[in-house]
Amino acid sequence: MNGAMRFIPLVVVLVLFAVFFTMMSGDRNPKEIKSVLIDRPAPAFSLPSLEDGAAAITEADLKTGKPLLVNFFASWCAPCRAEHENLMLLAEDFGLNIVGIAYKDTPEKSRAFLDELGSPFSVVAQDIDGRAGIEWGITGVPETFLISADGMIRYRHWGPIVGDSLQKRLLPKLEEIQ
Amino acid sequence: MRAIMLAMILFVATACSTAVLAVAVDEKPLADPAKEAVARALMKEIRCLVCQNQSIEDSNADLAKDLRLVVRERVAAGDTPDEIRAFLVARYGDWVLLEPPFNHMTAFLWGSPFLILLLVIAGVTAARKKSAAEPLNRKEKARLKKLMKAEDKS
Numbered sequence: 001m002n003g004a005m006r007f008i009p010l011v012v013v014l015v016l017f018a019v020f021f022t023m024m025s026g027d028r029n030p031k032e033i034k035s036v037l038i039d040r041p042a043p044a045f046s047l048p049s050l051e052d053g054a055a056a057i058t059e060a061d062l063k064t065g066k067p068l069l070v071n072f073f074a075s076w077c078a079p080c081r082a083e084h085e086n087l088m089l090l091a092e093d094f095g096l097n098i099v100g101i102a103y104k105d106t107p108e109k110s111r112a113f114l115d116e117l118g119s120p121f122s123v124v125a126q127d128i129d130g131r132a133g134i135e136w137g138i139t140g141v142p143e144t145f146l147i148s149a150d151g152m153i154r155y156r157h158w159g160p161i162v163g164d165s166l167q168k169r170l171l172p173k174l175e176e177i178q
Numbered sequence: 179m180r181a182i183m184l185a186m187i188l189f190v191a192t193a194c195s196t197a198v199l200a201v202a203v204d205e206k207p208l209a210d211p212a213k214e215a216v217a218r219a220l221m222k223e224i225r226c227l228v229c230q231n232q233s234i235e236d237s238n239a240d241l242a243k244d245l246r247l248v249v250r251e252r253v254a255a256g257d258t259p260d261e262i263r264a265f266l267v268a269r270y271g272d273w274v275l276l277e278p279p280f281n282h283m284t285a286f287l288w289g290s291p292f293l294i295l296l297l298v299i300a301g302v303t304a305a306r307k308k309s310a311a312e313p314l315n316r317k318e319k320a321r322l323k324k325l326m327k328a329e330d331k332s
């Protein structure tokens with residue numbers, strides 16, 4: 001141990017400090033798993049509409065020639081309530097089409113939820129057994145997918161769109177594809 | 179009287195516990211025991227994406243239950259374990275497998291133990307080389323001789 005060699009342990013410790021600090025201070029959520037569907041076409045699905053007598057909702061409904069959002073929600077999900085205000089804002093102020101997918105919920109409860117809070121959705125599909133959720137690789141609700149005009153998934157928002165995540169994450173991605 | 183009471187308590191207790199068990203085991207295993215064994219083995223390899231450090235085989239999460247259902251369905255339909263793994267990886271990524279596969283993303287993960295081993299070997303050999311006694315030079319030899327002589331005299 002002489003000369004520069006003696007500082008090696010100190011350097012190692014400082015580097016580790018820097019690594020841990022950046023990992024902790026970033027807004028990275030360790031529970032969030034990167035979606036593998038980014039830049040891939042939206043998965044195929046066919047789900048009954050929440051509206052009585054309406055035709056089934058399929059991936060074809062996602063190709064409107066404009067970007068849109070697909071939002072998985074449930075009446076039993078508290079964070080979904082928290083983000084509802086922002087979804088209303090996106091639908092009303094930004095004129096964004098939002099396709100709602102009621103994840104593992106009964107139609108009565110989904111309707112009651114939307115009657116109470118207002119519906120930001122252009123259409124609502126019912127994923128009663130959660131199979132469509134698996135096709136989209138969701139791990140819970142809410143999760144929101146940004147679909148570009150050509151039907152490709154460009155961004156997945158994990159968890160509720162609350163706080164500054166609308167301004168910092170979702171809107172920049174929306175601008176990017178517009 | 180007491181015996182009857184005791185018997186009644188026991189009866190109620192067992193009735194309750196079986197009722198609880200009946201709720202927990204709400205899933206139907208596959209009729210074919212060989213296929214069920216394949217499904218079970220596969221479930222042990224699949225990560226529960228909600229609890230994250232459990233397999234779907236021993237997780238109570240709703241999503242784990244749904245994924246068990248998917249695994250059983252696919253095994254029953256004759257899919258191979260590799261096909262089922264590929265199905266899940268296509269939706270959830272490599273992370274859904276409790277044992278990550280070796281690819282360019284995980285090369286460092288798998289390689290790091292060997293890398294550390296190499297570093298340790300390099301470090302130890304360097305340290306040993308240094309600590310091995312170097313032969314004395316002329317000056318040192320002369321000093322040693324002097325010291326020895328002084329020792330002899332005393």
